[in-house]
Amino acid sequence: MQIMAGGLEHPQVQALLEAHLRSSQSHSPPGSVHALNLDALRHPSIRFWAAWNGEDLMGCGALKTLTPTLGELKSMRTADVHLRKGVARAMLQHIEAHARACGMHHISLETGSHAPFAAARELYASEGFVECGPFADYALDPYSFFMTKQLT
Template identity: 50%
Template sequence: MISIERDSPERDDVHRLLSEHLADMFATSPPESVHALDHSALSAPSITFWTAREQGALLGCGALKLLGSTPGAAGKGEIKSMRTTTSARGRGVASLMLRHILADARSRNLERVYLETGTEDYFAPARRLYARHGFTECAPFAGYVLDPHSVFMALRL
């Protein structure tokens, strides 16, 4: 059975997954268009970080960053660092994680959740996942700027 729990991005297996995630982001997007966070940035107090595990084995991760400190962003959050391990892809781990993050956002009475992802074909599965869960494209948010390599999406809760 897959369980999703709060976890530390500093754990060895998580650190490796996040390093792989960052490497893929830099391999598919120009450096100025990479907005993924490393394990230390994901430890910030404004970020809640979760992992999905099965019998202790890491399957994926995801995070929710509260945007309350950004002007006009009270009651809003941003999904960060959604990643599934290669061996767990196709098992619904990303959907489970996304539903978990959205349930947490609703329990905090957030009004809206945002995300940024890439425009390249590599990111097509992520864009489809978010669209299936009701996200729609939106303008840049929370200090992001228009970028031909970024897609901005939002979901009203």
């Protein structure tokens, strides 16, 4: 697996991100979906990566800079055919290393609070993320679960 910066113009990446957005929308009501569309991922505050095995897209992830010391994990998604192969963990560790190199002290995230998001919450917890309250512009929402990890 090779994790590379960029790739938002690639058709496989676009299809995976569209599937991610559709999945989020199918599991949460409209006001509770915080997944970013392709245009939002192009914002200068966001760094995006794609994981590849040759020409095969395995997954993706992004880091949004909220402040110089706080980043937000966004758009973590593994292609269905690569589930349970360590793609998400590798992406998460790659993003965390980038955040540390940039001098960030924390990475926070928002994910779903109900069953379809249980595997994601378990992954984040296994990598040292702990539950926290809403951050940035988020508000308490029964469909949201917030986590953070101290990097320093």
